Amino acid sequence: QVQLMESGGGLVQPGGSLRLSCAASGNIFGITMGWFRQAPGKHRELVAAINSRGSANYEASVKGRFTASRDNARNTVDLEMNNLKPGDTAVYYCNKATGEFSWGQGTQVTVSS
Secondary structure, three states: OOOOEEEOOOEOOOOOOOEEEEEEEEOOOOOOOOEEEEEOOOOOOEEHHHHOOEEEOOOOOOOOOOEEEEEOOOOOEEEEEEEEEEOOOEEEEEEEEOOOOOOOOEEEEOOOO
């Protein structure tokens, strides 16, 4: 079973940027990976999905601000987040886009002035 570890979260002011990283313990080549987030009191939602070739799709509220990337050789998936808004505050997780791996602990992103 692939284990996932997210990092890179923190406290940032509105308009700021963060880069999240996800390290997988096994081979994720050929697997469409996703970045998810869960805000307090809300369901976990998929915000970005990136296939093995590096082509990504985004949830409407983050499109144009978030960019997913991956390094298949290193089994890592990143999420560059720009122009962050308070509504982006959540715990962020990576997983298969279908959510089939065990969930990691996530990384907290807080956008506040």
